[in-house]
Amino acid sequence: MGAVRPTTPLDRVAGAHDAAVLAVARRGDSVSRADLARALQVTPQAISKILGRLIGRGVMTEAGTIVSGPGKPTTLYRIVPSSRRAIGLHLTRSRVRGVVVDLTGEILERRELEIGRLQPVPELIETLALEARALAEVGSGELLGAGVGMPGPVDWGEGVYRGTAQPDPWRGASIRQLLLEELGLPVLLDHDSRAALVGETWSQPGLLDDAALVLVEDGIGASLCLDGNIVRGAHSHAGEAGHTVVRMDGVPCSCGRHGCAQAEYQAALEAGDEELAARILATIVVNLVRLVDVDRVVLGGRTVYTHHSASMDAIRDALAVGLRAEPWVHVEVMLSTRGTDLIAVGAACEVLEHEYGIPQALVGPG
Amino acid sequence: MGAVRPTTPLDRVAGAHDAAVLAVARRGDSVSRADLARALQVTPQAISKILGRLIGRGVMTEAGTIVSGPGKPTTLYRIVPSSRRAIGLHLTRSRVRGVVVDLTGEILERRELEIGRLQPVPELIETLALEARALAEVGSGELLGAGVGMPGPVDWGEGVYRGTAQPDPWRGASIRQLLLEELGLPVLLDHDSRAALVGETWSQPGLLDDAALVLVEDGIGASLCLDGNIVRGAHSHAGEAGHTVVRMDGVPCSCGRHGCAQAEYQAALEAGDEELAARILATIVVNLVRLVDVDRVVLGGRTVYTHHSASMDAIRDALAVGLRAEPWVHVEVMLSTRGTDLIAVGAACEVLEHEYGIPQALVGPG
DNA sequence: GACGTAACGCAACAGCGTTGGCTTACTCTG
DNA sequence: CAGAGTAAGCCAACGCTGTTGCGTTACGTC
Secondary structure, eight states, X not given: OOSOOOSSHHHHHHHHHHHHHHHHHHTSSOEEHHHHHHHHTSOXXXXXXXXXXXXXXXXXXXXXXXXXXXXXXXXXXXXXXXXXXXXXXXXXXXXXXXXXXETTOOEEEEEEEEOOSOOOHHHHHHHHHHHHHHHHXXXXXXXXXXXXXXXXXXXXXXXXXXXXXXXXXXXXOXXXXXXXXXXXXXXXXXXXXXXXXXXXXXXXXXXXXXXXXXXESSSEEXXXXXXXXXXXXXXXXXXXXXXXXXXXXXXXXXXXXXXXHHHHHHHHHHXXXXXXXXXXXXXHHHHHHHHHOOSXXXXXXXXHHHTHHHHHHHHHHHHHHHTTXXXXXXXXXXXXXXXXXXXXXXXXXXXXXXXXXXXSBSOOOO | OOSOOOSSHHHHHHHHHHHHHHHHHHTSSOEEHHHHHHHHTSOHHHHHHHHHHHHHHTSEEEEEEEOOSSSSOEEEEEEOGGGEEEEEEEEOSSEEEEEEEETTOOEEEEEEEEOOSOOOXXXXXXXXXXXXXXXXXXXXXXXXXXXXXXXXXXXXTTTEEOOOSSOOTTTTOOHHHHHHHHHSSOEEEEEHHHHHHHHHHHHSTTTTTXXXXXXXXXXXXXXXXXXXXEOOOTTSOTTOGGGSXXXXXXXXXXXXXXXXXXXXXXXHHHTTOHHHHHHHHHHHHHHHHHXXXXXXXXXXXXXXXXXXXXXXXXXXXXXXHHTTTOTTOOOEEEEOTTGGGHHHHHHHHHHHHHHHSOOSBSOOOO
């Protein structure tokens, strides 16, 4: 998959610095050598070398100079968005939504396809490949790969859809491997809510270092970014906030427990009680804040858009109550900026992240 | 605080490797150069250099040789537990419990002191310093510092106890700074449940990379280790699982919300319904598993010991129900091995971790 | 006692960021 | 309108990391 393990740890130092410079460059129009030196905590001379590599790879360029007093004017640098592209596909049971994005995560083209029935796996792969190939026509930069985001238990490491207990024709499908063979491109598979969060963090690096993204589609998901790392969990099953119990002995849920947030939420909506539904969402959010202390909460997903102002108000109210003893804590609640493309864009950004993101730990004890 | 920021990123490579070798060495009796090379993914020759540094610092030594066929026998290496020490203090409103541990986290000596009333801050610092100095008499290795673990909102970065809304004489106390001035040693301050988890991870590195520690003392806390990193959160307030709502519209909690796990738990115990209390604990645990997908749950804390077998059973049952759709997921539930010393040991291990732990990310985009 | 084998050390090497000195390009002063 | 002052940026040497290639050591086997 693209990034081969470097032979030497020195490559990792370089790789991490390259990624860090790109991350800084992504969040502004142009940056100076001095800005970057400050951000990365290295000398300006080192920045010159790093920029030399990045310019050589075509992902950054000079962007004019500015004079800020006596002395040689500062050279500015900026990212070259069109230098790289990635495809993102959002797969659900009824629809495939696809996008191509540039290196900054901006959408170059979007497509949407209704699938009438649950296709068998080989047909599904072909459908995905067709969409991907159509999207690959748009734009000019090097195409890095395709990301797929879908609901349900997904094994990120293996690229396999695990499936649910109900009869499910996609259960166990090696979507990554099959699509890779079909496309001849690197493919990544991830859970929809996690893909969405990667997308949000990619376009605004550093802002969501401790954040939760609550995704309300058919079910409810919540993915976490803690200390800058997306949480995937031991079996890459993290994010099932919908199966978190908020009312013990409440309504039965498909998962076998009672009072799961998702079951209660749907029951409330079916009863027409939108206010209660919003309160349930708010309960999840405050629970998250108490548990992992995120300072930003992003709301997204098809369903939440129709009720978003009520949801946001309920969440803000609940936070005010739950945090009244800690006035120094502020939690910013916001709506996703990507609308219905959220997950497709996020899946594409997972590819960008994989190739140009900051590598995780330098070493582990095996 | 001990570890000064290295001038060059190459120091970080070295530091990370040194820490990784120590982590491997901590989990076994002795290791060979080849074992370490495999674990760290570097060449045996690099291991020789790393071991050279560590032996020079006195934290590792040769530990004989073994012959496993023809050829030169393998040299074994092991950690030198007695080479370093750290003090840990567990502070509550009524008691100070203290330990000295060696480099592997083994207890060399323990002390316990009842404090009759809520002492004002200067007196409290003196009490802590007295305990620390008494503990410092035991053992011989270099004394790295003292860690303090306490319940309630704690600012880990600043070393300040934030305090609750109720009148609280300790509120806002710069415990780290004051104790540092008193002792002339590095001091670390952390939330009790997070300290406990650091302690558990220190003595069995790698085992708890995705784990939760549920601490039941006066309140309920739950700290997380995700992908090998302890979760502290944006304001270092993570871990308040007790203020997670498990029964919307349930009994009122001191925090202002209704149906918080902690309030429900206490209500159940007061009603003599231990089975319900265990179910509440189990609900928190399954919620955690669904949300962040930990594969190990450690139970600890004063209160949980009296009910532990009922609690463990309830948790295992609830997990079996909640995860019945994912038979490939196994969550190991275990009791802390450190008993009532859990938090004091953990606080001491935070000091060891700070000095000899694997550094976090190599770089961040500032 | 000679041979094959496996662990290990030494020395040269590549590549990272750092350091100190020099060049470039601008503003300000007389 | 030169000349001084200033700040940005390049070049070359350097220290440090792990890597590589080759020689040394210490064992079992024939």
